[in-house]
Amino acid sequence: MSDIAAPAELxxxxxxxxxxxxxxxxxxxxxxxxxxxxxxxxxxxxxxxLFTGQPVNLTDEATFDKTIxxxxxxxxxxxxxxxCGPCHQMAPGYVQVAKQLEPKVRVVKADTEAIASLSxxxxxxxxxxxxLFSGGKEIGRRPGAMSGNDIVKWANLLxxxxx
Ligand SMILES: [Zn+2]
Numbered sequence: 001m002s003d004i005a006a007p008a009e010l011x012x013x014x015x016x017x018x019x020x021x022x023x024x025x026x027x028x029x030x031x032x033x034x035x036x037x038x039x040x041x042x043x044x045x046x047x048x049x050l051f052t053g054q055p056v057n058l059t060d061e062a063t064f065d066k067t068i069x070x071x072x073x074x075x076x077x078x079x080x081x082x083x084c085g086p087c088h089q090m091a092p093g094y095v096q097v098a099k100q101l102e103p104k105v106r107v108v109k110a111d112t113e114a115i116a117s118l119s120x121x122x123x124x125x126x127x128x129x130x131x132l133f134s135g136g137k138e139i140g141r142r143p144g145a146m147s148g149n150d151i152v153k154w155a156n157l158l159x160x161x162x163x
Contacts, residue, residue: 020072022106024048025056028063030070041103051102055094059114067108074134075106076155081113081127086145090128093148100152105159132158 019034022041029045041050055078058064068075078094080087098107112119112127122131122138131141132155140158 021070022050022073023067023071024050025052028066053095053099053102055098056106056108058108058110061115061117064110064115064118067106068133069136071106073104073106074132074139074155074159075108076101076151077131077133078109079112079118079122079124079127079129079131080109081111083113084127087128090145090147093146094151096148097151097155100148101155105155130154134159 019032021030022033023030024043024046026048027043027046029043031041031044031050033041033050042048043050056067058067068077076097078087078090080090094107094109101107110118112124118124124143126143128145129141129143130146130151132139140154142154146154
């Protein structure tokens, strides 16, 4: 009887969605989340929520590099500085961006004063500058302040063929 084999065949054709590595915003350990849309997910190490609806504030270079390199979903970065007025004006809108784009996109802020090397590394000429990374590589940037809605539209346009 061929139908005895059917359940096994079926099981073989039902692909498990591939896991996405997410760098924890609290302890920076990497957790594999599977599938990506079954969030909210918690960190396997510190048990806190991997997505909080808030931009993750990155203030040291090692955490910045790990977040960009080891987060499997796209990473949106607001390069800002504490002395920059437009950056502060943009901050409430950017919280809304995090609420809208998570968990498809990791939304972070990088303090270019605390991490002084970033401006030279990424050739950032002004703050704020928005940059979108996918697979650890820059896929787009926009210098200047933007509204939350414009950031979401811009990011979605860039990601249309990426995710
Ligand atoms: Zn953690």
